[in-house]
Amino acid sequence: MADEESVHYDEKAKRMADAMIAAEKRHLAERAAEEDCDCKEGMFPRGNLASRRGFLFAAGSLASTLGAVSIAQAQDKKAPPGAVHFDVPADPTKEQGRAVAADGGYGSRSQFETEVRWRFPTANEYTSWSMTPLDKSIGNLTPSGLHFERHHGGIPTIDPSKHSMVVHGMVNTAKRFTMADLKRFPSVTRKHFIECSGNGLTEWNKPTLKTVQGTHGLLSTSEWTGVQFSTIAREVGLKDGSAWVVAEGADAAVMTRSVPMEKMLRDALIVYGQNGEALRPEQGYPLRLVLPGYEGNTHIKWLRRLEVSDKPFMTREETSKYTDLLASGKARQFSLEMDAKSVITFPSGEMKLPGPGFYEVTGLAWSGRGRIQSVDVSVDGGKTWQPAHLNSTPEPISTVRFSYPWMWDGKPAVLQSRCTDENGYIQPTLKQLIAIRGSNGPFGSIYHLNAIQSWAVSAAGEVSNVHA
């Protein structure tokens, strides 16, 4: 564990960290208010292996079956975001339910499902980010409405009939592609995670945030549909010497990032579809770049322009922001790939296990360089490791859920997961990363923290974020 001596927050960092702690605390308080049950205690009577569904819900301590009823009976009848309130009948088998398509033809989630993204409390709410509630995550994909966000100039409203993408620079024929043009090209559909390289930035020096939403919530996975850049490249014709492409968004930040041509031609996607429908506005509607395995900032949203060049453009984001300042005072630049990483999502911070017995430990693993090959789990803080089960066939540059059957003996434990990707890269410890990169303050090398995460389980079953 890092001692206080090694913690160096400057004034701005301290403000941000304090504000983030406060925001998470508010979010936790809102959760608590939703639960007038005592679901922190005794939700799982010993020996009663509840169904997996009930188990996970209750474990998240957010919308237990008991809590759900109390929400439905709440006087204000307020439904959570993304849901609509309906009175709960005494017996749904004794009266008709709601009329078919009474929702206008677009469904909403159950009023008993309350997980939401929460915003990192930056001073300015137009340049900020929101975190995916991974503690409640199920399977490999993230619902579009819970996909993490990072915006630098708010979320623009764009009419797709007026939107287009211009491709120019070192090309034979500069061209403009309307959305209709783009949808005529052959498309591909692939599942990929996107992770902000700032994911976990509060966790370098000491365990700071309490929940996995706070420590790892800048990670989401969707099924993306769009056109390969290689297809577009042939349409415009790449000139000799083309080596970089700058991508530009149509938001108020007019966000730009330079991408190596090698990457663009390998697997870059010009995306209009997400999880079977159009992109969500927060995810770049109507068009975004997806660069599988690259840091989130490079996946330019509201994509309006690609300029081909022989050199990188050295934009603000790729020089002054998304660079990794090392202890030497030099900074790594174009640190684009996301290293392999995993995290246990259940049990995780702020949950409480009701007592000794069986638990299915579960989490997510991902690598920006290919497929996940294996995941190990430790229940003794990394002293010994056991192979976890991969719940589905790992796909390249996508999250895969893993699980590990654990018979808890009721003694204090420290849970960790450690993944290996198909290249044989093994997820490092935080100690290893700090030994390499240094720890010169939270505004030094704050990005690319892919270290093993530790969750301590106390004898009382309380789960907390620790450095072990």
Add this chain to the structure above:
Amino acid sequence: MSTRKLSLAGGLLASVMMIGAAAAQEASTHYGFGSPVTQEELAKYFSIQPDGRTLPPGSGKVADGAKIYAENCAACHGEKLEGNPAKGIGGDKLIGGRGSLATKTPVKTVESYWPYSTTLFDYVKRAMPFSAPGSLSDNDVYAVVAYILSEAKIIKPTDVMDAKTLPKVAMPNKDGFIADSRPELELYR
């Protein structure tokens, strides 16, 4: 590419001979969608590179930049370019921090960290001021960039910034960046 085209054409010929219905195959590498863009249409876009080759005409003086800064920038970035963390604002500190990058409390500013002066021009023209992005004229952008660089003591108060002078400004941290070395060798020991 030409080899690939040839082999595709060869395959095409074979299939035409066999089934005579492969015309659609030829279109599978080029579709003809999209429309040409004129230089006039492209003129609204810009990305300024370190060599300054795409910098626009115009120029700006430090003294003019001081006025433009006071009117458009100071509310968020502070009267003395010291930044403003207040709720609803959150403007970055722009100057100071030289010599701090290798310490336990690095201060990253235009002065201490930004490697290229052209990036400052590009970003101000692109996304500033925050309340009215892209509203400054090119002369105004040159002037406010000159003011920031002068306050950072990177250029002299008498210097004029234009497409020729700006790319030549030597930023203090221009040699401060190295290539990404991940995956890190230290993890294979």
